[in-house]
Amino acid sequence: MITRSNIRQTIKQTPKVVGIMRQYSVGSSDGSTGSHRGFGSEDSFTKKEKAQEDFYIKQHEKEQLRKLREQLQKSKAEVKNIEEQIENIQK
Template sequence: MLSRSTRSILTRASKVQPAALRMYSSSEGSVGSTRSDGSSDAFTKREKAQEDFYVKQHEKEQLAQLREQLKQQQKKIDNLEEKLDNITK
């Protein structure tokens, strides 16, 4: 025999509404789908150009940050070498 708590859990579980189901068409004419002949439209070209631009900008920012870090490290190295020279004199 089932305990009272098990029966209440089973009763609540049976009352739960099924989750909503989304259906998408997979026809070739759908927006954003690839074309079978390999051609591309203006939207696809513009989107690729925007993505490429974003990637290049992001890489430029990263390079600028790395160059700044390199300058700071070089300053630290120069200071340490100067201290070492003063100690050895």
């Protein structure tokens, strides 16, 4: 049978969990991996990385434009061919 004294003893022996909370640093720490950088701070790595990304994007856009120009030339040639066929039929 459970008595009040047994319950009190059990409660006293049970460890109480007091709000466990993780703590993170809010400020930026120089040199830590993945740390947030302020808007004004750019080091040589971020500048180089941005330059490489910009170069890649520019090259990709050039390639897309080249392909579109080729398609346009083919379409123009096709239209010209069709117009010639129409003229030949009308004669």
